[in-house]
Amino acid sequence: MVEATELRVAGEAALSAEDQRRLEQMLQYIRAQAETFIGYPCNGYFDYSALHEFLKYPVNNVGDPFAPCTYRVHTREIEREVLAWFAELTHIPPSDYWGYVTNGGTEGNIYGLFLARELFPQGLVYYSEDTHYSVAKNLRVLNMKHIMIRSQPNGEIDYDDLYETIRIHRDVPPIIFANIGTTMTEAIDDIVRIRKILSDLAIPESYIHCDAALSGMTLPFIDGAPLYDFRAGIDSISISGHKFIGSPMPCGIVLAKKRYVERIARSIEYIGTLDTTLTGSRNGIAPLILWYAIRTRGADGFRREVADCLEKARYAVERFRARGIEAWRNPFAVTVVFPRPPEVVLEKWQIAVHRNRAHIITMQTVRREQIDAVIDDVVASCEAAAGPAEIKG
Numbered sequence: 001m002v003e004a005t006e007l008r009v010a011g012e013a014a015l016s017a018e019d020q021r022r023l024e025q026m027l028q029y030i031r032a033q034a035e036t037f038i039g040y041p042c043n044g045y046f047d048y049s050a051l052h053e054f055l056k057y058p059v060n061n062v063g064d065p066f067a068p069c070t071y072r073v074h075t076r077e078i079e080r081e082v083l084a085w086f087a088e089l090t091h092i093p094p095s096d097y098w099g100y101v102t103n104g105g106t107e108g109n110i111y112g113l114f115l116a117r118e119l120f121p122q123g124l125v126y127y128s129e130d131t132h133y134s135v136a137k138n139l140r141v142l143n144m145k146h147i148m149i150r151s152q153p154n155g156e157i158d159y160d161d162l163y164e165t166i167r168i169h170r171d172v173p174p175i176i177f178a179n180i181g182t183t184m185t186e187a188i189d190d191i192v193r194i195r196k197i198l199s200d201l202a203i204p205e206s207y208i209h210c211d212a213a214l215s216g217m218t219l220p221f222i223d224g225a226p227l228y229d230f231r232a233g234i235d236s237i238s239i240s241g242h243k244f245i246g247s248p249m250p251c252g253i254v255l256a257k258k259r260y261v262e263r264i265a266r267s268i269e270y271i272g273t274l275d276t277t278l279t280g281s282r283n284g285i286a287p288l289i290l291w292y293a294i295r296t297r298g299a300d301g302f303r304r305e306v307a308d309c310l311e312k313a314r315y316a317v318e319r320f321r322a323r324g325i326e327a328w329r330n331p332f333a334v335t336v337v338f339p340r341p342p343e344v345v346l347e348k349w350q351i352a353v354h355r356n357r358a359h360i361i362t363m364q365t366v367r368r369e370q371i372d373a374v375i376d377d378v379v380a381s382c383e384a385a386a387g388p389a390e391i392k393g
């Protein structure tokens with residue numbers, strides 16, 4: 001293959017001084033924004049410069065990571081190691097799983113729903129109102145029938161509403177889209193309880209997909225965390241890679257029971273492999289990033305990071321409350337929820353809101369002094385706007 005440097009010799013121009021300046025400005029912009037990045041569950045604490053050389057090749061993991069492929073500039077071997085690590089993490093035996101490295105949590109969720117639809121074309125999807133916004137759109141894309149279930153105030157699905165709704169539609173296979181950490185409050189739907197509902201209603205066939213975008217990388221490292229993985233009887237799971245692990249590009253993994261995927265696999269001559277994945281061309285750098293993180297930080301490293309993030313979440317709740325602001329968090333959550341502050345705070349700190357709630361997420365990169373500064377700003381802006389009583393509601 002032609003080296004990039006040879007290409008440049010062959011005529012590729014270097015960047016003009018003006019373009020170089022624009023890049024520099026862009027970098028400075030990103031650096032500055034990273035300082036106030038406390039409202040999203042993305043870790044920015046990583047250094048993948050050891051992988052830099054790979055960017056000189058058209059790496060592409062097109063198709064099935066477990067099947068041979070005529071496009072051989074790929075990282076499938078590493079991808080399979082990443083998947084094996086996640087399979088162990090989510091307790092599915094090596095012979096039972098299939099999966100791939102995705103573009104992020106959303107793709108993994110679409111994949112889980114796609115599998116469910118192929119297995120149960122008449123199935124009815126149940127998901128709580130706290131489910132990530134992308135899911136309703138994905139259900140439209142997949143043209144799947146669905147019913148939104150009420151949420152409890154903490155963001156967890158309302159089991160009574162779920163029971164009643166499934167009971168009314170007992171003749172249709174239920175497809176449960178469960179949240180293992182909702183976007184706004186990091187609430188965890190209780191898979192054991194959901195399974196009990198299905199068995200109490202004597203439902204013969206069902207499918208459970210877990211959206212574990214963030215918590216799929218925290219719960220395995222917290223003692224006493226609820227059971228949510230394949231041990232609990234789920235059928236597929238999606239976990240984001242750019243969230244807790246951290247990555248310069250969005251990525252994630254999806255795992256599902258192998259026997260389901262075998263039913264949808266199609267062999268494609270052009271790429272000489274199986275077309276089991278949602279997209280054709282797939283990011284071959286993302287598996288390297290995940291692999292590098294796993295190999296350098298390992299389970300012990302992740303456990304320490306999770307403990308540190310939880311400690312900061314506890315600190316944040318305590319500090320908010322000490323200043324008269326009713327912050328709270330779900331058990332096992334690194335998401336600290338507080339009443340929606342004035343706009344000026346949201347803009348400064350890149351804080352996501354939903355209705356009357358806001359949150360900060362104490363990821364690895366969030367420092368205690370940033371938490372203190374946010375709280376100072378929230379208090380000051382509330383006092384300036386309407387007085388502190390306003391924000392305690």
Ligand SMILES: Cc1ncc(COP(=O)(O)O)c(C=O)c1O
Nearest residue numbers: 104105106132181182183213240
């Ligand atoms: C619970 C949940 N599910 C899915 C997603 C979408 O994941 P991604 O951004 O990795 O596509 C998010 C993103 O924040 C999320 O919070």
